[in-house]
Amino acid sequence: MTRDDTPLWLFADQLGSAVHSGEHAHREVLLIESTAALRKRRYHRQKLHIVLSALRHAARDLGERATLIQTGNYTDALERFGRPVLVHQPTSFAAERFVHRLQQQGLVADILPTPTFALPRADFEAWAGDRTRFRMEDFYRDQRRRFDVLMNGADPVGNRWNFDEENRESPPKKQKALDIPAPYQPREDEIDDQVRHDLDRLDLPTVGADGPRLFAVTPKEAQRALKRFIDTRLPTFGRWEDAMMGQDWAMSHSLLSVPLNLGVLHPLDAVEAAEQAYRQGDAPLAAVEGFIRQILGWREYMWHLYWHFGEKYVDNNKLEARTPLPDWWADLDADAVTAECLRHALMGLRDRGWTHHIQRLMVLGNHALQRGYHPRQLTEWYATAYVDGFRWVMPTNVVGMSQHADGGMLATKPYAAGGAYINRMSDHCGDCAYDPKKRLGDDACPFTAGYWGFVHRHRDLLENNIRTRRAVQGMDRLKDLDAVIEQERTRERF
Structure with a gap:
């Protein structure tokens, strides 16, 4: 049984009243900033700012209840704190394993269910x-x-x-x-100023631009x-x-x-x-x-x-997509991109660490699907480049929904589309150097041509799916298919 005075350790994605109020309102709260965690991956600069700002604002708002330790790693902080802590279930497999190891070492007293979702x-x-x-x-x-x-x-x-x-x-x-x-846009304060100063000083490997919170x-x-x-x-x-x-x-x-x-x-x-x-x-x-x-x-x-x-789900690759992420994609180099829809999506991600769900799925995800980017690499990219991309968020969204790499466990069809969809759902195509109606030539839309390349590559899968069978029938009517496939095989410019 957990002692009534056992302190409560909060991870950076467990900072709300559902975690530290109610039956836990009397407990002391421990918050930890780990530079090892910040350096572990190449995160978006604004994501690091958000996480540190959230932790430090929580420490301020909790007042005397809170102890904030800034250290090299979590274990060191817990040992310095000197008392076993209570913690809620973390939100990733890796963090859950880590917390169980800490429990075996006597640094964690007990692990409680996650209270930040509606359904247990x-x-x-x-x-x-x-x-x-x-x-x-x-x-x-x-x-x-x-x-x-x-x-x-x-x-x-x-x-x-x-x-x-x-x-x-x-x-x-x-x-x-x-x-x-x-x-709504929050007003930055002295905490945000200090976070920005500390991130500059730490010189962490990041992607994307700094900007207002x-x-x-x-x-x-x-x-x-x-x-x-x-x-x-x-x-x-x-x-x-x-x-x-x-x-x-x-x-x-x-x-x-x-x-x-x-x-x-x-x-x-x-x-x-x-x-x-x-x-x-x-x-x-x-x-x-x-x-x-x-x-x-x-x-x-x-x-x-x-x-x-399960943890191995992210290794699914039913479409055998093996293409490494290109540097311009990994670096969010929107200036290297010509297609307006893709340029705007990368620019939004570079400048804000955020785009809405259609840009994630039908522009970025659609492009990655057509080009066969490796789904595990892509999942990691989404999780680190997006400010809301915590570890649990992306595997099912990317591997299942966006890339159909699980073979249909989650979604009934691949979310591939040509330029006609983007033209209908955006104002990008009117100013674009590419024509969404063209699949062949220097001004052929990479999404239109890429769509037919995808259909050709995965003909058997799509032909046996009632929701995508018509795409194969449409491809079979194309008289210039061989030329389109060759063009897409050698395309370097998007």
Whole structure:
């Protein structure tokens, strides 16, 4: 039995009240900054800033309860602290193994369940049972019933579970950006100034540009960001959820993934706020349902499948993609790219450490899928280059959803698309040197030509899938296919 005065150690993604308040409100809190952890991978500069800012703001806000130790590694800090600590389950396999070793060494007294997600891990395992194929829609509907979200008794509000078809509008014509209020941006303070100074001094291996902190890292900031989104941006979120505009990096997105993944915003708080906006008539059902599906459905689903599929899941490579990530991609060198959609995605990632989900899936992920980038390398890249890319987030999103490297365990088809999709869902193609309608020639769109190269390479897989069979039939009608394949085999410029 854990002693009532055992201190509580918080990882940098466990900084919210769900972890250190309630039954633990009386406990002393330990926070650790480990330079070994910061140096372990080549992270985005702004991601390191966010993590350190979150830890130091937590130490400030917890006041006398908190002890912040800055040291070379976690073990050294725990030994210096001098007392066994209580800890909640970490959010990665590696961290979980590490905590168990610390428990064997007597540095950790006990390990408690993770409180920063809606559904406990044991409950998901009961739901998963002996399934070998998973559908997010099944899980999502169960989540709605379990937490009584957007329900009228046993039926979904509006008599439909999913309004995704209403959330796929192209961007508005003759506009450079959506005509909506800007997203919440926190005010940097002396803590952020010191973080920036310390990162300069440490001279860590990083990628991307330094820049102003754009995301909430404290519970108070997270509540402000949530309120601004619900009040001013949620009503238009669903309509243009999948759209891209070159001069509007945030569109109507919430920008809540960082505070959610830091644990300073609980998912049910975001879900309840969105549902209340619908119940009060302040936001349309399609927008509210789409937002709730992202959090209570997809985000929870990714978290649980990370653990359910196991640590070796990231090694799946059913499409035998072996191409190493090119330097311009790994370095976020947007200036080396000609294609407007790809350039804007890399530029947003370089400058902010963030792009929205369609740029992640249908621009960056689509390009990587067509070019056969190695899925494990790609997963690592997403996890380090994105400010919200914690270790549990990316394996299922990249290996399963984006790259179809698991052979269909998670998604029913590969998410490959040509330039026509990007032309329909963005304003990029009008200013691009490449023509989305062309698959052959110097001005052939690399996504259009690359799509047919992908279909040709994986003909057998696609022909045997009812959802992709038509793509193979379309390819068989192309009279210039051999020339397109040769062009894509030797293409060096994107």
